[in-house]
Every structure is written in structure tokens, then in C-alpha cells.
């Protein structure tokens with residue numbers, strides 16, 4: 066199936082929703098400190114959805130039981146909040162959240178430090194963030210999905226890291242996951258052509274070590290097989306003639 070091209074009205078709604086999600090995620094990030102639990106962060110996400118009258122996109126999705134996905138250190142993608150996961154200084158934590166605003170889905174994630182972190186972790190986070198930025202920069206009308214994927218992979222591997230290969234970014238808007246899939250690796254000029262009006266959840270899923278993941282039997286949580294750290298940065302981006310427009314930004 067081809068990607069969904071959004072109408073002007075849908076784009077206007079997604080702009081508003083994206084701004085709201087950026088605000089919500091940054092309010093959750095502001096809570097991150099040693100001693101709080103990932104359940105506290107989820108409670109904050111729930112309160113913010115209520116405050117802004119938006120629906121969570123993940124809660125209930127294939128019975129997912131929470132408002133956000135969280136990943137401390139070696140927890141990669143789809144980690145679940147828990148009252149027994151207490152944040153400790155020096156850790157990194159990814160927070161991933163989706164909302165439904167005016168019937169349209171937005172998806173956004175970031176990875177931040179818990180207190181102060183060592184320079185190795187700092188470098189890992191800044192390189193992973195750069196990988197997402199490079200991917201977004203290459204999301205152009207007339208370009209290809211592979212241009213985005215290749216840019217993410219290139220930055221990650223040049224920095225000495227690997228990309229997660231078993232999960233992908235995706236189209237987003239009328240539903241949480243639309244075509245096309247946007248892997249974190251690939252060749253330039255391959256895959257679906259990018260057209261004006263597509264909205265894409267571009268995700269940089271980067272591992273400090275090997276790309277291999279382990280799946281826990283809770284059905285959701287994935288961990289790096291080598292126990293090294295994993296980072297996630299994600300924006301919902303509009304493909305437009307004026308260039309890529311990040312929607313999940315304030």
C-alpha cells in the first residue's frame with residue numbers, strides 16, 4: 066500500500082497536535098530525575114493528556130497498558146513503565162509517546178540523561194540525535210525513503226554505533242502505523258518516493274554496541290543482547306515542497 070497523502074485540513078490539525086505533543090513530552094522530560102519511577106512518568110503523561118484533552122495513541126494499542134514507552138539504558142524499544150523501575154543518576158532514558166488530536170495521530174520520542182552522565186553517554190546521545198536530524202534533512206519531495214534510512218545509518222555507523230534493524234519508523238496520521246516503513250538502514254534512491262503531504266514518523270533507533278535485540282516475554286520490552294545502551298529519537302515530519310517540516314516541535 067502506498068503512503069497516505071494528508072489534506073490541508075489534516076495537516077493543519079497535525080501541526081497543532083504536533084506542537085501539543087512536543088509540549089507534553091517536554092513536560093514529562095522535565096520530571097526525569099534520580100529517585101522517580103517510570104510509572105511516575107507514565108502518570109504524568111496521563112495527567113497531561115487529560116489537561117490538554119487529547120487521547121493517548123499507545124494505550125490499548127494491541128492491549129499496550131501504558132501511555133508512554135520507556136527504556137532505561139539497555140532497554141531498547143517498547144519498554145513498559147513500572148513502579149519498580151527507579152531512575153538512578155547516570156542512566157539514560159528514552160521516552161516515546163503518541164497522541165490522537167482531532168482524530169489524527171502524532172508520534173514523538175527522545176532520550177535524555179538522568180542527572181549527570183559520563184562523556185561516553187553524552188557522545189552516544191548527541192550522535193543518535195544527529196542521526197535523526199540527518200534522516201529528517203533527507204526527507205524531500207521527489208526523494209526516497211531509502212535516502213532517510215541511509216542518512217540515519219551513515220551517521221550512526223560513522224560514530225561507531227549500530228542501528229536497530231528489526232523495527233522501523235513509519236507513516237503516521239490517520240492511524241499510528243501507516244505505510245511506508247522507514248528502516249534505520251538502507252540505500253539512497255530505493256523504496257517509496259516521497260511526495261508532498263506525506264507525514265512520517267522518522268525514528269532513529271541506535272545501539273551503542275551490537276544491533277541484536279532480545280525480546281522479553283511480557284510481549285513488549287526489548288533489550289540489547291550485549292547489554293549496552295540504546296537510544297531513540299523520533300519526530301513526526303511533514304514532507305513539503307519547502308522541505309521537511311518537523312511537526313512535533315514547539
Ligand code: MF3
Nearest residue numbers: 122123126129134143161172
Ligand atoms: N513509536 C513506537 C512505534 O511506533 C511506539 C509504539 S508503542 C505501542 O512503534 F504500544 F503503541 F505499540
Ligand code: CO
Nearest residue numbers: 172234266268
Ligand atoms: Co513510532
